[in-house]
Amino acid sequence: RKEVEQDPGPFNVPEGATVAFNCTYSNSASQSFFWYRQDCRKEPKLLMSVYSSGNEDGRFTAQLNRASQYISLLIRDSKLSDSATYLCVVNKPAAGNKLTFGGGTRVLVKP
Amino acid sequence: EAQVTQNPRYLITVTGKKLTVTCSQNMNHEYMSWYRQDPGLGLRQIYYSMNVEVTDKGDVPEGYKVSRKEKRNFPLILESPSPNQTSLYFCASSLAGGLETQYFGPGTRLLVL
Numbered sequence: 088r089k090e091v092e093q094d095p096g097p098f099n100v101p102e103g104a105t106v107a108f109n110c111t112y113s114n115s116a117s118q119s120f121f122w123y124r125q126d127c128r129k130e131p132k133l134l135m136s137v138y139s140s141g142n143e144d145g146r147f148t149a150q151l152n153r154a155s156q157y158i159s160l161l162i163r164d165s166k167l168s169d170s171a172t173y174l175c176v177v178n179k180p181a182a183g184n185k186l187t188f189g190g191g192t193r194v195l196v197k198p
Numbered sequence: 199e200a201q202v203t204q205n206p207r208y209l210i211t212v213t214g215k216k217l218t219v220t221c222s223q224n225m226n227h228e229y230m231s232w233y234r235q236d237p238g239l240g241l242r243q244i245y246y247s248m249n250v251e252v253t254d255k256g257d258v259p260e261g262y263k264v265s266r267k268e269k270r271n272f273p274l275i276l277e278s279p280s281p282n283q284t285s286l287y288f289c290a291s292s293l294a295g296g297l298e299t300q301y302f303g304p305g306t307r308l309l310v311l
Contacts, residue, residue, distance in 0.1 A: 119297050
């Protein structure tokens, strides 16, 4: 089983719609979670950290479910510019807090 | 402008010909790391460095070397490249470690023939 798993997609989303997707992680000791965004052939950039109580940043909402070991990202009112691959990132506490990246979920927002 | 730079951005080489990919950051970050990204496998860490003269293996270090003689630079060395090292490579830096925001360079696309 992969340490961090994501549905690769693509999620085809009409402009203005809401899309949500999850990421599951296997290490129950993980404490830090992030979503990074990666545009085609570009470098990843931090989108948001994920806090225990859930957090929102504009149209983006991240949630953490420790019991089921997954995090989620919801995008409201999707824009064309939201088209990207979203990478789930989880820390490995027993390995000096190195990061494990998921394979990414591709989102395509269409007019 | 705060940034991480990598050179070269694209490289085609042949098996066994030593190469170095440079990485430099101007943010005075302590932590630097190298990743490779392959389809279906996500980003995998090759090596990381917590500080000058301190480096350690990541998840896929075989076939690579690094050095950290100065805070700002963290070159990745392939002593004898092989075709399975064909990949997209990213250098990243952060203030103090893995839990901080990672700032990635633009990537180096390497093809080993």
